[in-house]
Amino acid sequence: MSATIATPLVGASPGIVSASNVFYFLLAPALILWYAYWKISRRHLEELASRIPGPAGLPILGNALEFMGTSHIIFSNLVKKSDNFGRTIKLWIGHKLLVFLMDPDDVELILSSHEHIDKAAEYRFFKPWLGDGLLISTGQKWRAHRKLIAPTFHLNVLKSFVDLFNVNSLQVVDRLRKTMGKEIDCHDYMSEATVEILLETAMGVSKKTQDQSGYDYAMAVMKMCDILHLRHTKLWLYPDIIFNLSKYKGYQDKLINTIHSLTRKVIKSKRAAFAQGIRGSIAEVPENIKTKTFDKTETKTVVEGLSFGQSAGLKDDLDVDEDIGEKKRMAFLDLMIESSQNGVVINDEEIKEQVDTIMFEGHDTTAAGSSFFLCMMGTHPEIQAKVVEELDEIFKGSNRPVTFADTLEMKYLERCLMETLRMYPPVPIIARQLRRDLKLSSNDYVVPAGCTVVIPTYKIHRDAETYPNPDKFDPDNFLPERTANRHYYAFIPFSAGPRSCVGRKYAMLKLKILLSTILRNFTILSDVAEKDYQLQADIILKRADGFRIKLAPRKKVAA
Numbered sequence: 001m002s003a004t005i006a007t008p009l010v011g012a013s014p015g016i017v018s019a020s021n022v023f024y025f026l027l028a029p030a031l032i033l034w035y036a037y038w039k040i041s042r043r044h045l046e047e048l049a050s051r052i053p054g055p056a057g058l059p060i061l062g063n064a065l066e067f068m069g070t071s072h073i074i075f076s077n078l079v080k081k082s083d084n085f086g087r088t089i090k091l092w093i094g095h096k097l098l099v100f101l102m103d104p105d106d107v108e109l110i111l112s113s114h115e116h117i118d119k120a121a122e123y124r125f126f127k128p129w130l131g132d133g134l135l136i137s138t139g140q141k142w143r144a145h146r147k148l149i150a151p152t153f154h155l156n157v158l159k160s161f162v163d164l165f166n167v168n169s170l171q172v173v174d175r176l177r178k179t180m181g182k183e184i185d186c187h188d189y190m191s192e193a194t195v196e197i198l199l200e201t202a203m204g205v206s207k208k209t210q211d212q213s214g215y216d217y218a219m220a221v222m223k224m225c226d227i228l229h230l231r232h233t234k235l236w237l238y239p240d241i242i243f244n245l246s247k248y249k250g251y252q253d254k255l256i257n258t259i260h261s262l263t264r265k266v267i268k269s270k271r272a273a274f275a276q277g278i279r280g281s282i283a284e285v286p287e288n289i290k291t292k293t294f295d296k297t298e299t300k301t302v303v304e305g306l307s308f309g310q311s312a313g314l315k316d317d318l319d320v321d322e323d324i325g326e327k328k329r330m331a332f333l334d335l336m337i338e339s340s341q342n343g344v345v346i347n348d349e350e351i352k353e354q355v356d357t358i359m360f361e362g363h364d365t366t367a368a369g370s371s372f373f374l375c376m377m378g379t380h381p382e383i384q385a386k387v388v389e390e391l392d393e394i395f396k397g398s399n400r401p402v403t404f405a406d407t408l409e410m411k412y413l414e415r416c417l418m419e420t421l422r423m424y425p426p427v428p429i430i431a432r433q434l435r436r437d438l439k440l441s442s443n444d445y446v447v448p449a450g451c452t453v454v455i456p457t458y459k460i461h462r463d464a465e466t467y468p469n470p471d472k473f474d475p476d477n478f479l480p481e482r483t484a485n486r487h488y489y490a491f492i493p494f495s496a497g498p499r500s501c502v503g504r505k506y507a508m509l510k511l512k513i514l515l516s517t518i519l520r521n522f523t524i525l526s527d528v529a530e531k532d533y534q535l536q537a538d539i540i541l542k543r544a545d546g547f548r549i550k551l552a553p554r555k556k557v558a559a
């Protein structure tokens, strides 16, 4: 159908104009008006931004060219460039303003706030995968679900996981034993193990009943993170309309399908167990691994601060002292299913979103943390020897499994773990959307509403004013006398405040059991110096060159 309209304005010849001519005739002024309105609405943001220091950018593109090249090149360029500025830096990616805050006083303003809790717009790329789960949701939904989920990671729930942490750690040791003397990428082993541990503990299903290996799931997650990182750094892939036309969309759909098929199976098998009246994990623990017989720790032990990854003096909703009652102390997926049965707090779709979120956040972070730890042990044999000396003191050559009480004795190992998380924080940046102008504490700058505030944990943890000799792996950075004098917000591997990591205590307990079990069995060897690590930050911090180590059997100390 031809769309023409008569117009008296254009005379008799030809007497009519096509609708498309009118459209283009009106489009130009409309665009000019829209641009003028857009510029005026951004005047405040641009004016405040102009006072904040940052590298010079190009018209329209801003600093987008800084994000060219491989993940490793982008990461090392940004880290190097940021050394030329102070603790507040701005960057423009096209029209998007990013303000990096590195002063712990300013970091505190954001992380301790109950107002600045909205995640940055870039987190929306996670949506097809994680839906509106705890990591990205905000407002009332986030508050209600945080309140529901945080108690499922209470220490008393975690203690019931100790045996399964042991069983799974011993199975990793069996897998690693087959690699003696060969160079391996330990991240492959850690990813598989951390997925399987999550399945058997927080999800409470048996990994044997899942007909997909933890490794396949972990690899799909890793590739998904590559795509998300690409979208974060390549300006043209921001709009869905362009991304959906790119080759990456089909690839992403396939990966999400692999990831979601595991989630669906997990929920299905948990529901089936629930229907049979089974509560708690259905994964089996062999009799000889059950620690009940020798762990004499009081059930109500409350351990805060550094033992569980938090700067001494900081508290969050995981540090609840009171015993919250037997009924409420359920593991994550048990509680989700039970709550959904009355449909009020959480519905089926929301359970899926939360399971996807916990499966991702719970495995990839700890896989990176444990892999960096093993590399540190290989690169610093003298430090490894001290960790082993402490383990020999605790276990006296016995093969017995690790108890909760043992983990509290692993003070030196804990300091090495903290130092690993300082130098190689698995979540290297945290980003929030600012809804209101924010006057900084450390200087006179005002960060404008509408920008993305970036908290670069990696840089904050390597600040020479806070950590003398920041690029040296020194577990003594976490001696009580040193931590006591440090700003709480200068060490934030698990973030802090109301949106801190809900899995912080889970991660610390699991890592101590997993890593001590590996070190009791093997000597870790590595000939790659830290300066040669090729770091990349595809959402989670990793080594682009692989986490390469070798293992040798360790001789047991006599009992």
Ligand code: HEM
Pocket: 134, 135, 136, 146, 202, 357, 358, 361, 362, 363, 365, 366, 369, 425, 426, 427, 429, 430, 431, 492, 493, 494, 495, 498, 499, 500, 501, 502, 503, 504, 506, 507
């Ligand atoms: C070494 C291990 C871990 C590290 C370094 C880590 C770090 C973090 C960080 C920095 C955040 C804040 C992210 C942001 O604001 O964008 C976070 C959030 C979160 N983490 Fe972890 N995490 C670890 C392990 C875990 C584990 C084991 C779980 C679950 C079992 C978990 C579940 C979560 C969840 C659900 C959130 C979102 C919390 C919220 O927004 O309310 N994490 N984590």
